Amino acid sequence: MKAKAAYLLGKRKFVIDECEIPECRDDEVLIRIRAIGICGSDVHYFLDGRIGDQIVPEKFIIGHEASGEIVAKGKNVKSVKEGDRVVIEPGISCGKCELCITGRPNLCPHVKFLGTPPITGAFREFIVMPEKNVVKIPDHLSYAEGTLAEPLAIALYGIGLSNFSIGNSIAILGAGPIGLSVLFCCENGGAEEIFVTELIEARAKMAQKLGADHVFLADKIDIEREISSFTNRRGVDISFECAGTQQTITQMINITAVGGKSVIFGIPAEDQIFFDPHTVRRKQIPILTVRRSAFTTEKALKLMCMSNIKFGAIITHKFPLEKIQDALELVASRQDGVIKAVIEP
Numbered sequence: 001m002k003a004k005a006a007y008l009l010g011k012r013k014f015v016i017d018e019c020e021i022p023e024c025r026d027d028e029v030l031i032r033i034r035a036i037g038i039c040g041s042d043v044h045y046f047l048d049g050r051i052g053d054q055i056v057p058e059k060f061i062i063g064h065e066a067s068g069e070i071v072a073k074g075k076n077v078k079s080v081k082e083g084d085r086v087v088i089e090p091g092i093s094c095g096k097c098e099l100c101i102t103g104r105p106n107l108c109p110h111v112k113f114l115g116t117p118p119i120t121g122a123f124r125e126f127i128v129m130p131e132k133n134v135v136k137i138p139d140h141l142s143y144a145e146g147t148l149a150e151p152l153a154i155a156l157y158g159i160g161l162s163n164f165s166i167g168n169s170i171a172i173l174g175a176g177p178i179g180l181s182v183l184f185c186c187e188n189g190g191a192e193e194i195f196v197t198e199l200i201e202a203r204a205k206m207a208q209k210l211g212a213d214h215v216f217l218a219d220k221i222d223i224e225r226e227i228s229s230f231t232n233r234r235g236v237d238i239s240f241e242c243a244g245t246q247q248t249i250t251q252m253i254n255i256t257a258v259g260g261k262s263v264i265f266g267i268p269a270e271d272q273i274f275f276d277p278h279t280v281r282r283k284q285i286p287i288l289t290v291r292r293s294a295f296t297t298e299k300a301l302k303l304m305c306m307s308n309i310k311f312g313a314i315i316t317h318k319f320p321l322e323k324i325q326d327a328l329e330l331v332a333s334r335q336d337g338v339i340k341a342v343i344e345p
């Protein structure tokens with residue numbers, strides 16, 4: 001049996017081709033994919049053909065934010081059945097190494113992460129995953145909303161690393177899907193005051209809609225001065241960098257309170273980023289980095305269900321698999337108010 005898949009041929013060129021429908025082994029499930037979100041990392045692969053030293057092979061399937069329906073299962077699979085709607089956890093960790101055993105499977109050196117070379121990704125109709133890598137989607141969330149569990153899980157994981165607590169003031173630099181995910185989690189989690197900075201108006205508006213208290217267009221306003229004056233020159237408890245640029249990383253440190261914390265979610269295009277060690281040291285700011293997520297996918301789905309805020313609003317565009325080229329071009333261009341685009345094969 002054949003099915004369709006979207007192959008990336010080096011830089012900026014997709015082709016739709018056939019591939020075999022994989023068979024599932026005893027501990028695996030076969031999933032008919034219904035929705036896949038386009039991630040910033042997919043855009044990096046699309047534009048540059050690589051992220052750092054991870055280089056896309058000649059003909060490769062990317063994509064990792066997927067949800068779908070279980071259509072077959074191996075004989076040992078107990079937790080899900082045919083017809084179940086599930087979100088895919090894209091990281092297949094080994095379960096045996098030191099990092100897996102100590103509860104950090106996201107750092108497993110043997111992890112196979114969907115759509116990261118050489119592991120085939122999810123821009124296709126069918127995929128096989130281990131049973132432990134699927135999480136059921138609650139009834140009133142759609143497949144497309146389900147794909148948001150992946151960026152939300154990363155946000156929740158990074159926020160957890162920062163020890164965020166109720167009443168903290170926070171700043172989010174960059175309101176793309178990850179920045180908006182951090183905003184959604186902190187707004188629901190009881191942040192006292194939330195500052196968001198962003199270059200694109202449509203994203204700034206979305207930040208307002210999701211509950212940010214102060215949203216600044218970063219190229220129109222001196223955001224360091226603004227945040228300083230709103231906080232009586234104190235700065236914020238936690239700054240979340242979600243753009244991956246030198247400028248936002250510098251701002252992140254300058255707007256953080258003495259004794260506060262900074263978290264970097266952004267993936268810079270450059271191989272080196274600089275910061276002022278004197279300011280960091282005098283303020284004693286721990287700078288935390290975030291590698292994907294661990295054990296937060298289910299929480300992300302629950303949060304979407306429980307919240308009065310409709311996080312699904314960040315999905316601005318949907319495309320069939322055949323239009324994946326247009327979809328990636330659009331997300332890369334950041335035109336037409338695009339925030340999250342989802343492919344529905």
Ligand SMILES: [Zn+2]
Nearest residue numbers: 039065150151
């Ligand atoms: Zn992603």
Ligand SMILES: [Zn+2]
Nearest residue numbers: 094097100108
């Ligand atoms: Zn491991």
